[in-house]
Amino acid sequence: MSDGSARRTDHPADPVLDDLVAVIEDRKETLPEGSYTASLFTHEKGENAVLEKVGEEATEVILAAKDDDREDLVAESADLVYHLLVTLSMNDVSLDELRAELETRR
Numbered sequence: 001m002s003d004g005s006a007r008r009t010d011h012p013a014d015p016v017l018d019d020l021v022a023v024i025e026d027r028k029e030t031l032p033e034g035s036y037t038a039s040l041f042t043h044e045k046g047e048n049a050v051l052e053k054v055g056e057e058a059t060e061v062i063l064a065a066k067d068d069d070r071e072d073l074v075a076e077s078a079d080l081v082y083h084l085l086v087t088l089s090m091n092d093v094s095l096d097e098l099r100a101e102l103e104t105r106r
C-alpha cells in the first residue's frame, strides 16, 4: 500500500534494540560470570534491584533534561532503555509486544 497503512501494521526490526534484547535473553538463560545483566537476574533483591535502577536512571534522565545537558541526556536515556528492556525480559514481555502496544497508539 502506498498510504502508509502497511507500514503501520508491520513491525520493522530495529537491529540495535533487537540485538540488545537477544543479548539480554542470552544472559538470562546462561547467567555468565562477570555479566552485569546476569547479575540483575541473580541479585539477592530480585526484581527490585532492576526496578531501583529504572527509577535511578529515570531520575538521571530528568536531571540531564532539566540541565539541558544533551550528552548526559543521551547517555542516561540509554541506561534507562537498557534497564527497561531487562525489566521487560524479567517479566517475559517481548519487544514485539512493546512495538504492538506503540503501534496501537499511532
Ligand SMILES: N=c1c2ncn([C@@H]3O[C@H](COP(=O)(O)OP(=O)(O)OP(=O)(O)O)[C@@H](O)[C@H]3O)c2ncn1[C@@H]1O[C@H](COP(=O)(O)O)[C@@H](O)[C@H]1O
Pocket: 020, 023, 027, 034, 035, 036, 037, 038, 078, 079, 082
Ligand atoms: N546497555 C547496557 C548497559 N547500560 C548500562 N549498563 C550498566 O548499568 C550500570 C549503570 O549503573 P550506573 O550508571 O548507576 O553506574 P554504576 O555506578 O556503575 O552502577 P552500580 O554500581 O549501581 O551497578 C553500569 O554498570 C553499566 O555498565 C549496561 N550494561 C550492559 N549493557 C548491554 O548489555 C550487554 C551485555 O552486558 P553484560 O551483561 O555486562 O555482559 C552489553 O554488551 C551492552 O550492550
